Amino acid sequence: MSGLKWTFEVDGNDFTRAGEASSSLKKKLRALGVSPDIIRRVSIALYEGEINMVIHANGGTIDVEMTPDRIDMVLKDTGKGIPDIEQAMQAGWSTAADEVRSLGFGAGMGLPNMKKNTDEMRIESTVGVGTTVYMTIYIS
Amino acid sequence: MTPVEFADKYGLRVIETGCGEERQIEGAYCGDLLSMVMGRAKENDAFVTVMANVNTIAVAVLADVACVILCEGIHFDEMSLSRARQQEVCVLESDEPTFRIALRLGKELGLC
Numbered sequence: 001m002s003g004l005k006w007t008f009e010v011d012g013n014d015f016t017r018a019g020e021a022s023s024s025l026k027k028k029l030r031a032l033g034v035s036p037d038i039i040r041r042v043s044i045a046l047y048e049g050e051i052n053m054v055i056h057a058n059g060g061t062i063d064v065e066m067t068p069d070r071i072d073m074v075l076k077d078t079g080k081g082i083p084d085i086e087q088a089m090q091a092g093w094s095t096a097a098d099e100v101r102s103l104g105f106g107a108g109m110g111l112p113n114m115k116k117n118t119d120e121m122r123i124e125s126t127v128g129v130g131t132t133v134y135m136t137i138y139i140s
Numbered sequence: 141m142t143p144v145e146f147a148d149k150y151g152l153r154v155i156e157t158g159c160g161e162e163r164q165i166e167g168a169y170c171g172d173l174l175s176m177v178m179g180r181a182k183e184n185d186a187f188v189t190v191m192a193n194v195n196t197i198a199v200a201v202l203a204d205v206a207c208v209i210l211c212e213g214i215h216f217d218e219m220s221l222s223r224a225r226q227q228e229v230c231v232l233e234s235d236e237p238t239f240r241i242a243l244r245l246g247k248e249l250g251l252c
Contacts, residue, residue: 016219019198023227026202036183036204043202044178051175051195104191104199109175116179 003067004032010050010077012059015103021062022046029066038139041117042071045135048110049075055100056080057131073135081127088123089115141165141248143186143207143230150244152209152232156221160230163206168245170238174199181205188241192216197223197231206230211238 006028008021026043034042046062053060057079065072082088089111096106115121118135125131143160146152154160169181172191178199181187187205189196192214200208207230210216216224216231224231234241246252 016194018195019202022202023198040183040202040204047178047198047202048175103193103195104172104174104177105195107173107175109173109179113175113179 003065005066006064008062008064010053010059010062012054012057015054015100018050018054019047021050025064029071032066034139038071038137041137042073045114045117045137046073046075048113049073049133049135051105052110053077053079055096055105060130069138069140071137071139073133073137075133075135076130077132078130081129081131082123082125083127085123085125143209143232146186146207146245146248147232149248150234150241152234152241154230155210155216155233156224156229156231158207158224158228158230160207160232163230165206165245165248167249168242169205170242178203186245188238188245190214190238192220194220194223196220197227197229200224200229201227207232209234209241211236211241 022043029039057077060077063074091112092108094106094108100106119138120136122134147154165186166184168186170188171177172189181203183204184206188209190212209232211234213235
């Protein structure tokens, strides 16, 4: 069954605009009457993903599909890729630059936060080609 | 207690009122690592920090906290305040350190 679909472009050159996709989606979900807990989890997971795309991948594209029982988010970038996904998933592991850390990110919490706030999460990445993150949150 | 009531009682500056006259502070979270704040702060917490950039406001919105309290006399820039106005985020400022503000919140919340 096809659901509601939204696409967001993430600008990799502007750190201050990270969060626009998650804020926009949050408003849409609120207008649709989705429960606050689900909205919060979607917003946090998507914002962390946006930050990662800005920090590591020079932006990318986010596709969201919502059906009556689930919200699927696909975050795709053409950045440098993740050499060791298992290592990247460990809390505290980060390759972010000092400039990013000075803004309050890059503490190695992004991917763990995304996993914690979603019901399913899968990462496909090829070094030099890019990364795609698939996240699902069940509504019911 | 609302954020504005907290500010009035303890002499904090209300920089942006946002929804600070309606929402109730139900808890508090102190932190400057925004990913940690986003993952751990709860809805209607007072978010106490010294991290003053536009991403602080974004995290406050997404975590749905009751207010942001910026400590140590640090100020937000105009871009951050503009974002706070757009998103109706209550922003308070204090010259006191984070620990002192945390103690005051703890007292009001009956935690100490």
